[in-house]
Amino acid sequence: MNAMEDLNTTAEKIKTMEIRGAGRIAVAASAALRAYVMSLKSLPMSEFNVKLEEAAKILVDTRPTAVSLPNAVALTKRHSATNVYDAIDEITKNAEKFITNAEQALGKIGKIGAERIHDGDVIMTHCNSHAALSIIKKAFDQGKDISVIATESRPRRQGFITIRELNDYGIPTTLIVDSAVRLTMKEVDLVVVGADSISVNGALINKIGTSQLAMAAQEARRNVIVAAETYKFSPRTLLGEMVEIEDRASDEVIDSEILKELPNVKVKNPAFDVTPAEYIDLIITEVGAFPPAMAFTILRDYLGLEMQI
Numbered sequence: 001m002n003a004m005e006d007l008n009t010t011a012e013k014i015k016t017m018e019i020r021g022a023g024r025i026a027v028a029a030s031a032a033l034r035a036y037v038m039s040l041k042s043l044p045m046s047e048f049n050v051k052l053e054e055a056a057k058i059l060v061d062t063r064p065t066a067v068s069l070p071n072a073v074a075l076t077k078r079h080s081a082t083n084v085y086d087a088i089d090e091i092t093k094n095a096e097k098f099i100t101n102a103e104q105a106l107g108k109i110g111k112i113g114a115e116r117i118h119d120g121d122v123i124m125t126h127c128n129s130h131a132a133l134s135i136i137k138k139a140f141d142q143g144k145d146i147s148v149i150a151t152e153s154r155p156r157r158q159g160f161i162t163i164r165e166l167n168d169y170g171i172p173t174t175l176i177v178d179s180a181v182r183l184t185m186k187e188v189d190l191v192v193v194g195a196d197s198i199s200v201n202g203a204l205i206n207k208i209g210t211s212q213l214a215m216a217a218q219e220a221r222r223n224v225i226v227a228a229e230t231y232k233f234s235p236r237t238l239l240g241e242m243v244e245i246e247d248r249a250s251d252e253v254i255d256s257e258i259l260k261e262l263p264n265v266k267v268k269n270p271a272f273d274v275t276p277a278e279y280i281d282l283i284i285t286e287v288g289a290f291p292p293a294m295a296f297t298i299l300r301d302y303l304g305l306e307m308q309i
């Protein structure tokens with residue numbers, strides 16, 4: 001396979017969700033870009049930059065909602081070099097830095113977030129978030145007697161990944177269907193979820209159904225904690241843009257043969273929803289725990305206001 005085929009393979013894996021999770025797709029995109037630029041050594045600088053932008057676009061266009069993806073690509077591709085060798089060197093270093101920081105961030109989030117988990121807590125989580133699970137696992141490692149209620153997370157049932165992971169870690173876990181969230185909330189002490197994007201006003205964009213957990217938690221007066229690396233804050237929201245919600249294929253929800261028999265039925269399959277800041281108590285990042293009202297500060301201090309994607 002040539003380098004462009006390799007890049008397209010990664011893009012396809014992100015699109016089909018063979019590689020998934022906002023953090024994982026960011027790391028995969030950064031690594032794919034690093035590998036791709038190595039193949040551009042013999043090009044003149046102007047052509048190099050064109051190819052770089054083309055490759056970046058292929059990766060960014062795979063999934064629209066998780067800002068981790070364009071942030072990772074923007075942080076990886078930026079360079080100030082005037083010759084191709086230096087540009088490749090800068091991009092390689094950018095990728096290495098991004099990937100290392102992303103891996104270390106999970107551990108730091110786990111440590112900071114575990115401070116919020118108490119002995120005996122029952123934690124509800126949604127979908128499958130590596131950042132959220134890092135907090136839960138760390139609390140368990142600290143010897144806290146915790147258990148988890150995990151939602152199925154239709155339609156792709158990432159909850160099954162979560163229950164397997166928690167089972168293998170030895171954490172007592174209960175699986176519920178998504179529609180059981182409100183009824184079950186009275187058994188819960190706090191909610192811990194991940195993030196695909198966080199906007200400048202502190203709103204959370206995460207797997208469809210997250211807002212349902214947050215609203216039920218508020219009604220039951222339970223805290224909602226979001227686990228999010230700083231690269232999941234959305235710079236474009238500073239410009240007033242909304243985060244695009246990905247619409248996925250109908251066959252994730254219903255068999256396409258059955259749907260063909262139902263000419264008056266259509267399917268809507270939004271993959272994410274928006275939880276307003278007022279439903280969120282705390283965002284745990286690798287640089288500390290913040291109320292959602294501090295989203296602007298995180299964007300300014302850790303991504304930079306000049307960051308454009």
Ligand SMILES: O=P(O)(O)OC[C@H]1O[C@H](OP(=O)(O)O)[C@H](O)[C@@H]1O
Pocket residue numbers: 020021022023024126127128129130131132158193194195196206207271
């Ligand atoms: O980065 P981590 O914490 O792993 O995941 C963050 C979020 O990414 C996932 O999206 P999807 O399953 O790829 O659509 C879920 O919405 C999850 O909460």
